[in-house]
Amino acid sequence: MTTGMWTIIAKAWSVKNLYYYLVCLVTLFMVVGGAISSVNNAMQMILPDKPNVPIFYTYYPDYRPEFESQVFDPPPLEELEARRAEQENMDDYYRGYSTRRLLNSMAFMIIAAPVYIYHWRRIGMTAEQRGDSDEN
């Protein structure tokens, strides 16, 4: 290898170049990860699990000391239905988090993409200045 070639390689491996490539690598996969995560969260919003609370889980037999055992004495059906509706509404409330998760994933993409584009252009400009893209 000639001295000139070593100089070109040393320039290509400069801290500045290394920095640009590292930033590009990390931000590119932030965009990729954000895109995959966005699709998953969008699907979670479009096709969420429907709340499925068995009515039998809305009542638990009480322990009554006078009988020294559990007594099965559930309230009327209307009240059990109301309890189920309450539990299912709670489930709906937690499902609302998928909107937040979708926005979080999109934030990854929106913030990382311009950083990637900027640094990728800087790499191109540095290579043009060095004029070594075809030489090393």
Add this chain to the structure above:
Amino acid sequence: MIVMKIRWNLEHVYFYLVCFIALILIIIGAVNLTQTAITFITPGYDYYGPYGPGELTRDLDKWEERFGAEFVAEEKERYETLLEENHRRRLMRDLVSGLAFISVAAPVYIYHWRRVARLESEQES
């Protein structure tokens, strides 16, 4: 004497690294799809649900005695219908998730792999 010309070009290293990570993502997507297909083929079993053998505290016979057999049957149908719908929705979500891994990572992989090939051919010429 064999002389090995090692090209530790920064560009090369970057492109190979991107290809490596993108390929891993494609593999993860393919594994997800395979697992979804296996889940689709093999039926699920609701062992811990209110009607499963693992559930010993629901006293279904007492519910039947109090509210009637029809009520218990209706509840069972409602529960199993929702369970089945949720299972189908989960399968669909898993399918799209696997496809998302592949469809996002594959263009990245293809683009960077072509750039590697171009760099190699430029250097050889």
